[in-house]
Amino acid sequence: MGDTALYIETRIRADLDTLWSATQEPARHQRWDLRFTEIDYLPRGDGEPQRFRYATRVLPFLTVAGTGVSAGEKERPDGTRTSALRFSSPHPLSLLAEGSGYWRYVPDGDGVRFLTGYDYRPRWGRPGVCLDRWLFRRLMGWATAWSFDRLRLWLERGISPARALAHWLAEIAVRALVIGCAVTGLGMEALLRLFGPLAPAMAYLWPLLLLWVVALALFLPPLPTTPAARRCLRAPATRVRAPRLPRTLENPR
Template identity: 75%
Template structure:
């Protein structure tokens, strides 16, 4: 495994049982988690850890699937809850070969610290390791944090995951349009100078307005109804450790 595991933490003001249900029930989990298109429980013997299948639609007509095994501790003496899992994908196009992780639910005042730590082994040798370090791992970290904030919006404000995604796409489209229009306007600004002294004041004012608009589109904080990865903590505290429960799970081969 990599020595640079991923850590994401969100603070969610919600009922602990409700948060547990929306993260443990596959039909609920797949609605808010950007990393998965489908999650389904598999048959298992009573008393054994839960097995599951997950799938991600990479491209239209191309779905990468894998299996996993999970276990949860819903009642702990300190009032927290824990869920641990191991997963693997035999699909040759899946960069992610196998991995493990955990979720922790830590009541904290009027909210819950919902956090995850996970790591995986990439395939494809040295090329896969390079692609993972430069692209895939940062993307996975962003997707996890974005998804956690989408879950927060659902629990705190009743914004469904589907609506939150639409809000995000709409805001992204507006930002792209503003940036495109701003860059185009800056390129055309010099043409105003050719119109003579009457257009000169406008020629000098336009770049200022266009630059201000582009900066707003690039750096303005997302709207409160839009999911944003930046709202989540991405660095683990020094005391963060994987739960003991994880050691009890076998690899889902």
């Protein structure tokens, strides 16, 4: 993988088999991964790698689909596990033309270090490369990290992926409401009345108070029950060598 490959890592306090099941079973995987709306395994013969179909709903009436092939090393001598995949999408509106990646599971005390590395070739020529570099790759990295933290909340705290999404949307709505009220001055008179005789003096300090409120709404850390991409590592703490397994898989096209 090149220098632009995406890397995401989190630590989940769960046993290895539970994490493996939540990430390898399509019905469970699609519940927490923001990048996919549907994941389905396709029939396979004996000894063949597992093929799958994935789909992402980008608009209410627009779904982008693709296919992939995966293989997993369930048992390794050092106690870790690795799952690798290659994928491609023929859909003309899919910026991801084809790519490959891996998931690695590393037991760590009472939990598991769960990490991924993946890269892809963008579509649409030079404009697609620029769009990917400045926007889409950043969005994909954020969506992967956010999904990993959503998975962590599910396995550690029992917060279902649907409830975690509701927490996130509610927190965004509250923050947006606070910023909107601060910028428009909505409710200013009612708040000033709470200061009684000090209201005239507080009116002069109102701009500073607004800045403080907006700063809190923007930069206050998310609640512990709300998924947050910032909780995941976006670069390896030490040099990580990508497994050779993805290169042994055939292109799913």
